[in-house]
Amino acid sequence: MGGPEIREYFSEERASQVVGASFADTPDPRLRQLLTSLVRHLHDFVKDVDLTEREWGLAIDFLTRTGQTCSDVRQEFILLSDVLGVSMLVETINHRTGGTSTESTVLGPFHMVESPVRELGDNISLDGKGIPCLVSGKVTGPDGEPLVGANVDVWQANEDGFYDVQQPDLQPQGNLRGLFSTDEHGRFWFRSVVPRFYPIPDDGPVGQLLDATGRHPYRPAHLHFIAAAPGYQPVTTHVFVADSPYLDSDAVFGVKESLIRDVAEVDDPALAAKHHLPNPFHTLTFDLTLLRQVQWAP
């Protein structure tokens, strides 16, 4: 009886408006925003490349196989997010430092167990493989104040390129993991081995993607850190070995220039003896600066 009924049917031109409008009644405004934006960008992609029906079918098949490769000990969609740089982007935009604190990088999939509590100076290399290395550093706040009793959680792959959780039958439990507490000057130190580069799991769909695009699956040598202290923002990061292969082509884009350190050989018999290390040995120094936790006004 009134004016003509206006129906917005789907068309190439109106596609993302029509689909976006279907989410208008979403109770959660954030979910509505996420889906509306996702649809717009996804449709823009399809239009930009003029996606063919065959390519769409291959994408459906790839995503299906990616989901079906996941299990209790394998997360292939995280790997996909990693090799497309999405994980690093999410990590980076959620931990902007403003250049005043240690930069973050990806957590990675191997922090699935609690690190064993260890004493400063302990050796985390339980399998004895690799080049001995003294790792040390200091945790401070933004004004250089030492953070006493800060937690420093570290983990790394062994000489063969695997984390302990990947080789429960071959590595001692807790190999190359440790949870330390900084001393009265905010310092930490422990014995380990020089980290090695290693490949991400590449026997699934993501490995096929890397293969089809001429990309290798390697990550440059690194040691994982989570540093945390009450009243400060924790940081999840790595320290990278300066002369490692793949430093400029990390399969998951985790490298930031500020996180690269030289691992020097030291010839100092007295220092070696003090730390129960063979002489010569290697050293890796990594200081971490944490931002203060934001105090919200009431």
Add this chain to the structure above:
Amino acid sequence: MGGPEIREYFSEERASQVVGASFADTPDPRLRQLLTSLVRHLHDFVKDVDLTEREWGLAIDFLTRTGQTCSDVRQEFILLSDVLGVSMLVETINHRTGGTSTESTVLGPFHMVESPVRELGDNISLDGKGIPCLVSGKVTGPDGEPLVGANVDVWQANEDGFYDVQQPDLQPQGNLRGLFSTDEHGRFWFRSVVPRFYPIPDDGPVGQLLDATGRHPYRPAHLHFIAAAPGYQPVTTHVFVADSPYLDSDAVFGVKESLIRDVAEVDDPALAAKHHLPNPFHTLTFDLTLLRQVQWAP
């Protein structure tokens, strides 16, 4: 020895360039184009909404469950593509008609078996449920020339909202499917029942998404068609019933205005008797126009 080495490490600003550059050695230029564009749009989405780590984790979990819901008889990623309008967009950009031929719409997941060959006038409703309906039409070329012996493949859900392949134990094999050949005037006709609206499978992750966004899972009443003739471009489409619920909110965005037809009740005892139908009965008329196949110059 030369100038300083230039390394492009990841940063928020350079993210899509750095990741895009990782695909520079992709042997297939089309794959390189697809991935570079995908990364750009995906990163733009993450930046536009400032995706949180928690939301990223929920997305990883959703995609994983979507992949794991897929089986031989269920394709949850196609459903996801459908409810985000991606399937319709791909269909539409790959079958632009220029307004001169019958518009296409999605194939859907239920054309998984060959339709049984039937004679003009046959009844495809083998279970006898529903409101009897005479379906007829004409297949022509762009200048109105009748396409004699064109294939007309049709399939629809039954009165309960299921296709035969969804209910192998409840419906006769080939129920509501038929492959017809047009007569010497390009005409086809057969007996069926008035199509009904029905829900897409909504007991998986995609159903949860619809639920969380206040969307229903229904498709308006429709009858699927594939029309094909030698020398012409085949068309995959539906005809929609004009007064069906959900016509303006199809869960998969398949409706195009040009594909909607009235399904009128006819009171004509002579015509009913001629077609072996009870009187009164319903009629649905759908003419299809195919484009000529493009002839490529040598």
